[in-house]
Amino acid sequence: MALLHILQYPHPGLREKALPITVFEKSITQLAENMLETMYEAPGIGLAATQVQVAKQLVVIDTSENKDSPLIIINPKIIDKSDVIVNEEGCLSFPGIYANVTRSERLILEYQDIKGEVQRLEADDLLAICIQHEMDHLIGKVFVDYLSPLKRNRIRKQLEKLQRGKS
Ligand code: ZN
Numbered sequence: 001m002a003l004l005h006i007l008q009y010p011h012p013g014l015r016e017k018a019l020p021i022t023v024f025e026k027s028i029t030q031l032a033e034n035m036l037e038t039m040y041e042a043p044g045i046g047l048a049a050t051q052v053q054v055a056k057q058l059v060v061i062d063t064s065e066n067k068d069s070p071l072i073i074i075n076p077k078i079i080d081k082s083d084v085i086v087n088e089e090g091c092l093s094f095p096g097i098y099a100n101v102t103r104s105e106r107l108i109l110e111y112q113d114i115k116g117e118v119q120r121l122e123a124d125d126l127l128a129i130c131i132q133h134e135m136d137h138l139i140g141k142v143f144v145d146y147l148s149p150l151k152r153n154r155i156r157k158q159l160e161k162l163q164r165g166k167s
Helices: 026-041 125-138 149-166
Strands: 046-048 058-061 071-089 099-112 118-124
Touching: 026 046, 026 058, 026 071, 046 125, 058 125, 071 125, 099 125, 118 125
Parallel strands: none
Antiparallel strands: 046 058, 058 071, 071 099, 099 118
């Protein structure tokens, strides 16, 4: 396994649209394992392939308290959603930035697992929020896109300053 580099906003790679996975070969398993390791190390509760510059429809999530329930979600589709919840979100591509985002509180997800088998999952609260956040990454969308242009600009400047300070 290996740690992957997580792109930081406003890297243009975060705007890439991911393509569906059609062949469930070993390289996909490896990618998922590396993404899980990277997510746990960060630490975070979700990571999308586009965040590690791979334009494939794969996300990994673990919202459990003990970090022992990894979920590998491929080619996800939300087939039903209900109710609305506002929650403060963060993102591994936006270190130190948190903002309130409105999401659906409950959803039903259809996706493929690492073997390519179709699965159905009912999710609510944090897991539902996390799924929607990660699925946004697969279409090149990030959580600050829900904020006003003014707030988004302020965040971009904050992050650019941080990145300059690092190099
Ligand atoms: Zn994110």
